[in-house]
Amino acid sequence: MMRLLHVCESVIGGTGSYLSELVPAQVALYGAESIALLVPESQLNYLEPQVLESGVRLIPFSRKSRFQGLFNFIGVYLKTRAEFRPDVVHAHSSFAGLVVRGLGFGRDYKVVFCPHGWSVDMKGARFLRLGAELVERMLSRSADQVILISRHEHKRARDLGFTEDRLSLVVSGIRADAPDGPAAEWNDDRLKVLYAGRFDFQKGVDVLLDAVEGQEDALSVRLVGNFVVNELKLPEKLPSHVTNLGWLDRAGVYAQMRSCDVLVVPSRWEGFGLVAIEAMRLGVPVLASAVGGLKEILGDGQYGIVVPSEDPGALRERLLSLTREDLRAIAARGRARFLSTYSLDRMVREIDAVYARILAK
Incomplete structure (x- = not known):
């Protein structure tokens, strides 16, 4: 053996x-x-x-x-x-x-x-x-x-x-099949935006924070993760519409995914982007930077939404343009892509x- x-x-x-x-x-x-x-x-x-x-x-x-x-x-x-x-x-x-x-x-x-x-x-x-x-x-x-x-x-x-x-x-x-588990409580009429990953320079959480600045009326944002490789200079106090949940185990991440409207992956570079296919498995729409493996997973926007990397303005514009119909259609295409490929x-x-x-x- x-x-x-x-x-x-x-x-x-x-x-x-x-x-x-x-x-x-x-x-x-x-x-x-x-x-x-x-x-x-x-x-x-x-x-x-x-x-x-x-x-x-x-x-x-x-x-x-x-x-x-x-x-x-x-x-x-x-x-x-x-x-x-x-x-x-x-x-x-x-x-x-x-x-x-x-x-x-x-x-x-x-x-x-x-x-x-x-x-x-x-x-x-x-x-x-x-x-x-x-x-x-x-x-x-x-x-x-x-x-x-x-x-x-x-x-x-x-x-x-x-x-x-x-x-x-x-x-x-x-x-x-994702492990069974409940959805997290997240009752909000605004677009529920989730980030799940390391708070390192590579992952671009600072780009997301710049993108959602001043959007208290339209967006409810949750961050799951922590610093690992290097620390970014993030605001000492986050805006009222942004909540940092810290590092969660996989079950905790899935609970947040089951409640959000869209997962955002704003990486500066990425070899693959496993969190994207985890979301697609759950039928969660993914909005990601058009870099590396993420661009490939989302088929240049066919199975999710892609925006230029390090462009908070483009990310903000795309988030604010999303309709419930858009999200349902993207979720269905992403789920089908996951089942056929990953x-x-x-x-x-x-x-x-x-x-x-x-x-x-």
């Missing part, structure tokens, strides 16, 4: 949601004793109950700060690799990908890397972006296979010099095929 080690330097946000779908399905496929998951000890509560209760071997490491945590991460990874003796090491996101690929010399196991959004797509950090591009070009042949979660990511990989034989496009998927079963089968293909070489 194949032994699989998932390696994560952080599981807050999209990576954690991805693993919460993938790991339980892989436990059912391979058996809990065959899978280990390396995660920060302080972030275990960001994993969903279905992961924690699946029987998968959880291997935590201390991460009090990102810099100090990186050294702990490397030490625990090397120890785990030696003791668990995986056949496949599956690294998630940039830091884990750098460590797993960089420390793979003389290896007798296969390496799979999933970037979950290329760091070279960062905005506002030119030298970091150029450094990330240099690293990716240097490591382009250090993984047996790179799994790309969107066509946008796949194109960026080719731009970075990855050869086609090392690339596998496996579009992200989630279970067809199946978890398909994703698990395709990832299993990637493992089988590299192990057979």
